[in-house]
Amino acid sequence: MSATLEAASLGCHVTLVDSDLALGGQLIKQTHKFFGSKDERAGTRGFKISEILLEELNSYKGTVEVHTNCTATGFYKEDGVVSCVIGEDEYFRIKPEKIVMATGAQERLLPFPNNHLPGVYGAGAVQTLMNVYGVVPGKKVLMVGAGNIGLIVSYQLMQAGVEIAGIVEAMDKVGGYWVHAAKTRRLGVPIYLRHTIREALGDKIVEGAVIQEIDDRFQPTGKEIKIDADVICMAVGLTPTCELLWQAGCEMVFVPQLCGHVAQRDLFMRTSHKDIWVAGDASGIEEASAAMVEGRIAGVGVAKALGHGEASEHSGRLEEFKRRLADLRGGEVGQKICQGISCCTVNEWGV
Amino acid sequence: MNEKEKLFNGGVLTEARKGAIEPPRDLWENKKNGLVIIECPQRIPCNPCHTSCPTGAVKAFKDINDQPEIDYEKCTGCARCVAVCPGLACFVVDLTWGGDGVALMKLPYEMLPLPQEGETVDCLNRIGNTVSKGKIVKVLEPMHDRTMVVHVEVPRDLVMDIRTIRVVKQA
Ligand SMILES: Cc1cc2nc3c(=O)[nH]c(=O)nc-3n(C[C@H](O)[C@H](O)[C@H](O)COP(=O)(O)OP(=O)(O)OC[C@H]3O[C@@H](n4cnc5c(N)ncnc54)[C@H](O)[C@@H]3O)c2cc1C
Numbered sequence: 154m155s156a157t158l159e160a161a162s163l164g165c166h167v168t169l170v171d172s173d174l175a176l177g178g179q180l181i182k183q184t185h186k187f188f189g190s191k192d193e194r195a196g197t198r199g200f201k202i203s204e205i206l207l208e209e210l211n212s213y214k215g216t217v218e219v220h221t222n223c224t225a226t227g228f229y230k231e232d233g234v235v236s237c238v239i240g241e242d243e244y245f246r247i248k249p250e251k252i253v254m255a256t257g258a259q260e261r262l263l264p265f266p267n268n269h270l271p272g273v274y275g276a277g278a279v280q281t282l283m284n285v286y287g288v289v290p291g292k293k294v295l296m297v298g299a300g301n302i303g304l305i306v307s308y309q310l311m312q313a314g315v316e317i318a319g320i321v322e323a324m325d326k327v328g329g330y331w332v333h334a335a336k337t338r339r340l341g342v343p344i345y346l347r348h349t350i351r352e353a354l355g356d357k358i359v360e361g362a363v364i365q366e367i368d369d370r371f372q373p374t375g376k377e378i379k380i381d382a383d384v385i386c387m388a389v390g391l392t393p394t395c396e397l398l399w400q401a402g403c404e405m406v407f408v409p410q411l412c413g414h415v416a417q418r419d420l421f422m423r424t425s426h427k428d429i430w431v432a433g434d435a436s437g438i439e440e441a442s443a444a445m446v447e448g449r450i451a452g453v454g455v456a457k458a459l460g461h462g463e464a465s466e467h468s469g470r471l472e473e474f475k476r477r478l479a480d481l482r483g484g485e486v487g488q489k490i491c492q493g494i495s496c497c498t499v500n501e502w503g504v
Numbered sequence: 505m506n507e508k509e510k511l512f513n514g515g516v517l518t519e520a521r522k523g524a525i526e527p528p529r530d531l532w533e534n535k536k537n538g539l540v541i542i543e544c545p546q547r548i549p550c551n552p553c554h555t556s557c558p559t560g561a562v563k564a565f566k567d568i569n570d571q572p573e574i575d576y577e578k579c580t581g582c583a584r585c586v587a588v589c590p591g592l593a594c595f596v597v598d599l600t601w602g603g604d605g606v607a608l609m610k611l612p613y614e615m616l617p618l619p620q621e622g623e624t625v626d627c628l629n630r631i632g633n634t635v636s637k638g639k640i641v642k643v644l645e646p647m648h649d650r651t652m653v654v655h656v657e658v659p660r661d662l663v664m665d666i667r668t669i670r671v672v673k674q675a
Contacts, residue, residue: 326514335517339667341633346513
């Protein structure tokens with residue numbers, strides 16, 4: 154959405170496709186207030202931010218075409234065609250001059266005995282059920298992972314009246330923001346640091362789980378603890394969704410700090426494919442605040458490549474967005490991100 | 505990792521730290537409407553406590569990742585930061601309020617059901633243990649965004665322990 158807005162504001166015609174029923178990506182599920190600065194709408198709840206972006210998009214009715222429930226299923230690098238499917242059976246092909254791939258991320262899951270039982274969920278699924286469809290996933294949840302997603306989804310579950318049996322975290326401190334941990338702790342939720350899930354219990358559905366302490370080499374050491382729960386929710390990380398980038402033959406690198414394979418990019422987020430840009434979680438797992446700024450940068454990059462807007466306008470906007478990203482990435486977590494980004498950024502693609 | 509570190513690493517403040525300190529006692533004792541306590545000891549990119557502060561009591565951040573610093577002389581206990589902070593890490597404590605042995609806390613609250621004025625609630629510490637009862641004085645929604653600021657009368661000696669409330673279900 155951000156890339157579309159930026160490109161449209163400089164005069165590009167944009168077709169925006171999203172496989173979800175509504176635009177907004179992860180934002181539509183985020184009922185908590187966001188961090189960051191005023192520029193990134195700190196203090197505003199995530200779903201409100203997507204409403205604001207949507208309203209902004211509506212002012213480009215003439216030049217922006219939106220398709221929801223529409224999946225880009227393939228990129229054909231022979232001729233640059235993208236195939237799309239609306240719903241399950243309406244198919245079309247489109248040949249854009251330039252493409253921004255902002256496909257977000259996929260959840261990682263953990264292997265453990267009985268993880269096939271109904272009641273074992275990814276945190277994304279739980280959040281979608283709860284915050285998009287208003288369906289309570291269970292009565293008592295064991296959360297696996299104390300990153301921001303695990304902490305926030307736990308808090309949101311409690312807001313929905315669901316009990317949290319505990320949060321299990323393999324590292325020796327929470328990976329998410331300390332304040333998010335504090336707000337779940339004060340509601341009585343135990344956080345088991347240096348613990349992992351050993352197995353799910355239950356015959357036909359989840360009835361509980363066994364967790365166990367681990368040492369610094371992640372080997373089980375301590376005693377096993379049995380936890381009663383009817384939902385086991387995994388929030389053990391995301392990995393960039395980059396199939397289309399692979400298909401396009403973009404140069405990819407594995408960057409652990411960005412949580413998976415990502416496309417090499419220049420300062421405008423252009424990949425090694427001269428017509429393809431990348432932005433957001435698809436370019437490395439980070440945050441919505443940064444994803445939105447990256448989208449803006451990619452939008453400027455595309456407009457520049459298409460000859461829309463003045464050169465001074467492009468460089469001016471880029472500088473401003475770079476400053477905002479630098480601010481967002483100045484903290485503890487941001488350091489890691491910056492390391493990662495330096496592993497996959499080129500100053501300029503040789504032509 | 506000792507017990508204290510373990511607690512802190514899991515989101516429990518165990519002692520004063522940068523970004524999480526107690527207001528100066530002498531000022532605090534006499535400050536009508538109270539002073540803010542912010543418990544935000546980690547560097548994260550976030551500054552609404554400063555940008556929302558009407559008096560500049562939460563000082564300007566050099567870097568948006570800095571922990572908040574407070575000029576207590578300027579704090580009026582208005583609790584705007586309590587309503588705004590995405591981390592629910594701001595609390596106001598008014599030690600001048602009410603009679604002997606009590607104080608007023610202004611706490612962020614985002615759960616249901618909402619407490620009612622006059623109702624008795626459980627007061628929870630940083631690990632969720634009930635440490636006392638409290639009496640609800642006021643329930644406000646300053647930013648009209650579903651984050652409530654609950655004014656609750658609590659035992660004065662527990663203001664550095666109590667960090668949230670729980671509505672006790674009536675049978
Ligand atoms: C529980 C939780 C809490 C979070 N809290 C915060 C927070 O407080 N602050 C913050 O800044 N960030 C937060 N984030 C992170 C933030 O949500 C993401 O970083 C952000 O949404 C990434 O944006 P994106 O546009 O890159 O990807 P997404 O939001 O994932 O959007 C990608 C979109 O692409 C669509 N798509 C994917 N593949 C295709 C395809 N082939 N064809 C068509 N469409 C496709 C998807 O349907 C989706 O709508 C949180 C995330 C979670 C899960």
